[in-house]
Amino acid sequence: MSVLADRAALASDGTAQPSRLMSTERATLRRLLPALATYLEATPLSVLEAPGSDAIATFRDAGGCGLIAPTSLGGLGATAVEALRVHRAIGAASPSLAAAVTMHHLSIATIIEIAMAGPEEELPLVAGLIEQRSIIASGFAEGVGSTLVPSVDAYYDDGDYVVNGSKKPCSLSASMDFLAASVATREKKGGKTRKAVALIPASMPGVSVRPFWTTPVLAGAESEEVVLEDVRVPVSLTMVGALDDPEGMHELTGFLWFGILASAGYIGAATALVERLVGHPKVSDSVYTSAAAELEAAIAGLEAVAAAMDSGERGADISARLLFCRIALRGALRRAVDAAVTALGGIAFITDPDIAYLQSVVSAFAFHPPSIRETESSLAAYHRGENFSLA
Numbered sequence: 001m002s003v004l005a006d007r008a009a010l011a012s013d014g015t016a017q018p019s020r021l022m023s024t025e026r027a028t029l030r031r032l033l034p035a036l037a038t039y040l041e042a043t044p045l046s047v048l049e050a051p052g053s054d055a056i057a058t059f060r061d062a063g064g065c066g067l068i069a070p071t072s073l074g075g076l077g078a079t080a081v082e083a084l085r086v087h088r089a090i091g092a093a094s095p096s097l098a099a100a101v102t103m104h105h106l107s108i109a110t111i112i113e114i115a116m117a118g119p120e121e122e123l124p125l126v127a128g129l130i131e132q133r134s135i136i137a138s139g140f141a142e143g144v145g146s147t148l149v150p151s152v153d154a155y156y157d158d159g160d161y162v163v164n165g166s167k168k169p170c171s172l173s174a175s176m177d178f179l180a181a182s183v184a185t186r187e188k189k190g191g192k193t194r195k196a197v198a199l200i201p202a203s204m205p206g207v208s209v210r211p212f213w214t215t216p217v218l219a220g221a222e223s224e225e226v227v228l229e230d231v232r233v234p235v236s237l238t239m240v241g242a243l244d245d246p247e248g249m250h251e252l253t254g255f256l257w258f259g260i261l262a263s264a265g266y267i268g269a270a271t272a273l274v275e276r277l278v279g280h281p282k283v284s285d286s287v288y289t290s291a292a293a294e295l296e297a298a299i300a301g302l303e304a305v306a307a308a309m310d311s312g313e314r315g316a317d318i319s320a321r322l323l324f325c326r327i328a329l330r331g332a333l334r335r336a337v338d339a340a341v342t343a344l345g346g347i348a349f350i351t352d353p354d355i356a357y358l359q360s361v362v363s364a365f366a367f368h369p370p371s372i373r374e375t376e377s378s379l380a381a382y383h384r385g386e387n388f389s390l391a
Contacts, residue, residue: 056175063133080257161232217357337359
């Protein structure tokens with residue numbers, strides 16, 4: 001019996017009960033990233049979630065780095081709806097992997113947006129990243145003051161930008177090939193700042209990683225502190241297209257990807273708990289149906305946003321809709337998980353550490369930026385007719 005089957009609920013005769021709750025998502029994962037699907041099916045949750053697991057390396061080897069990149073740049077060209085489904089399936093098997101690679105997708109999406117709008121010579125750089133299956137960590141300033149205001153400083157010096165700052169937590173810190181960082185650039189020390197995106201090789205002098213993440217929850221995401229001390233980044237690795245985006249629209253597109261994929265990963269983690277109720281001899285159909293309905297309604301809302309992205313919609317309206325979905329998702333996840341844990345009972349909670357672990361993972365969704373206070377204020381102001389803002 002596969003590990004995936006072991007995770008499913010048991011029928012009254014003691015056999016694994018297949019679940020249709022996430023059949024579309026698992027089929028999409030297998031179609032787009034078959035090697036990753038096989039690995040996740042065969043590997044226990046405790047192994048996948050531990051620091052130093054092979055999950056991120058397997059994601060890279062399976063071609064996951066190019067999942068949402070267009071085929072014209074060498075990627076798989078997955079639509080937003082397909083990527084959403086892939087991430088729900090990944091989140092059900094390994095929440096840490098889902099959280100970590102969401103930051104890669106945020107980074108690559110932002111870089112692609114900037115490259116497409118900027119000088120043509122930036123496109124081969126992006127194609128090279130995809131061809132080399134580079135893991136790109138996110139150094140954007142989410143959650144620090146304004147979400148789109150850089151927290152990393154850079155000044156120009158003899159053909160390079162000298163970069164200083166830090167990002168914590170920074171997922172993928174142990175596996176990253178590059179850090180994509182939103183930076184406030186100056187032509188000289190003390191000069192006027194402009195926003196750009198620097199692509200910083202992890203092997204560069206001045207790049208270091210310090211311990212930061214001490215909880216075992218989501219420890220497999222490699223979320224430590226990345227420190228930049230006088231790192232000299234060539235101008236050729238600075239995305240100048242960002243300089244022509246004062247409103248942060250390119251980054252806003254990246255955060256649309258972040259919003260749908262991060263949310264899908266947490267729905268996947270909650271689904272892994274709710275699936276245990278399918279066919280369980282001591283769980284009523286009404287309890288299961290109510291919990292599953294919370295998740296199915298949430299994923300339907302996110303898929304509507306993803307479908308709008310696939311049709312080309314960008315900007316304030318779709319960003320506001322996504323934030324409303326994320327607010328609603330907080331309550332839906334809590335209700336679904338609480339119902340599942342209660343229905344499974346105390347003995348299951350005591351004897352199966354995966355239950356408590358998944359419950360803790362889902363609780364972490366509430367901590368993702370922007371904060372609930374920022375979100376509520378921004379959305380209310382937007383509906384009053386003011387400009388949309390993530391801060």
